[in-house]
Amino acid sequence: MEDESHVLSRATMPGFDHTNEVETLTQVPNSRVPVPTLERLATYLRLLHDLDQAHIETVSSSEVERQTGINAAQFRKDLSYFGEFGKPGVGYNVPELRQRITRILKIDRPKPVILIGAGNLGSALVGYPGLKEHQFELVAVFDNNYGKIGRPLWNLVIQDIARLKELNDSLKARIAILAVPASAAQDVCERLVDAGIRAILNFAPVLLRVPEGVYVRNVSFIQELAVLSYHLSEEEERERQQNGHNQADMAESHLTTLAAYAAAVEPEVPDRTEAPIES
Numbered sequence: 253m254e255d256e257s258h259v260l261s262r263a264t265m266p267g268f269d270h271t272n273e274v275e276t277l278t279q280v281p282n283s284r285v286p287v288p289t290l291e292r293l294a295t296y297l298r299l300l301h302d303l304d305q306a307h308i309e310t311v312s313s314s315e316v317e318r319q320t321g322i323n324a325a326q327f328r329k330d331l332s333y334f335g336e337f338g339k340p341g342v343g344y345n346v347p348e349l350r351q352r353i354t355r356i357l358k359i360d361r362p363k364p365v366i367l368i369g370a371g372n373l374g375s376a377l378v379g380y381p382g383l384k385e386h387q388f389e390l391v392a393v394f395d396n397n398y399g400k401i402g403r404p405l406w407n408l409v410i411q412d413i414a415r416l417k418e419l420n421d422s423l424k425a426r427i428a429i430l431a432v433p434a435s436a437a438q439d440v441c442e443r444l445v446d447a448g449i450r451a452i453l454n455f456a457p458v459l460l461r462v463p464e465g466v467y468v469r470n471v472s473f474i475q476e477l478a479v480l481s482y483h484l485s486e487e488e489e490r491e492r493q494q495n496g497h498n499q500a501d502m503a504e505s506h507l508t509t510l511a512a513y514a515a516a517v518e519p520e521v522p523d524r525t526e527a528p529i530e531s
């Protein structure tokens with residue numbers, strides 16, 4: 253579902269000189285890191301976070317492969333964009349690698365995030381502890397429903413979307429999570445940009461139009477479920493065909509018995525006058 257054309261399409265990340273054996277992070281301006289690499293870095297970071305919590309000090313690239321499904325060579329290649337990591341035969345020091353990836357992804361200090369849409373999804377996200385664990389600090393939640401505005405939501409109070417620009421002048425959030433219905437998403441997106449937001453995590457099933465310099469990542473549960481469902485139905489179809497094949501001989505041998513039974517029982521004529529079922 254990856255659409256790299258508008259996702260971080262203008263992103264530049266500082267790269268690091270890896271011709272040097274010493275573990276220094278030398279910035280190379282204007283070098284570009286592919287978005288899939290950035291995504292994998294975030295996956296490594298999640299694993300490193302878990303290993304660190306479990307007080308595991310070193311990890312090998314094959315262990316990373318086992319735990320993330322990303323192959324060991326790819327892991328080493330991804331890291332090679334940023335310098336020398338790990339020691340042959342020893343592996344990677346977990347806290348150190350975690351810290352370095354955190355710095356690369358620029359999440360080594362808390363980042364204020366705002367959320368728009370205190371509905372079912374938005375409310376669940378506000379309560380998700382993983383945001384804070386990864387230094388994304390949810391500083392405000394906005395809605396346009398007067399039945400919700402002013403109500404507490406976890407540790408926040410739902411704010412009126414009309415005050416978005418005014419409040420964000422002091423909050424200085426540059427990242428927003430958009431959890432409003434599709435019909436409201438573009439309008440809210442424009443308000444966000446006007447309020448200084450430069451990166452949007454969009455849960456609304458709609459493609460947002462944003463000006464230069466604003467990045468959007470789309471999260472679509474339904475799209476993901478549809479792809480899973482497609483894989484499953486393909487598999488089920490294969491199984492059906494396989495079973496059909498295996499049972500063909502058996503069915504053949506039953507046919508004679510069935511035919512004899514059908515001949516013995518008076519067939520019931522179905523009533524075709526009932527209304528068709530609405531889909």
Ligand code: ATP
Pocket residue numbers: 368369370371372373374394395396397400413431432433436439440
């Ligand atoms: P609920 O039924 O409680 O509103 P929901 O998740 O079913 O929850 P949605 O219709 O998906 O509701 O809307 C999500 C949230 O977005 C709601 O809280 C709604 O009030 C809010 N919302 C809708 N339009 C806007 C808008 N233009 N600005 C800000 N918030 C909005």
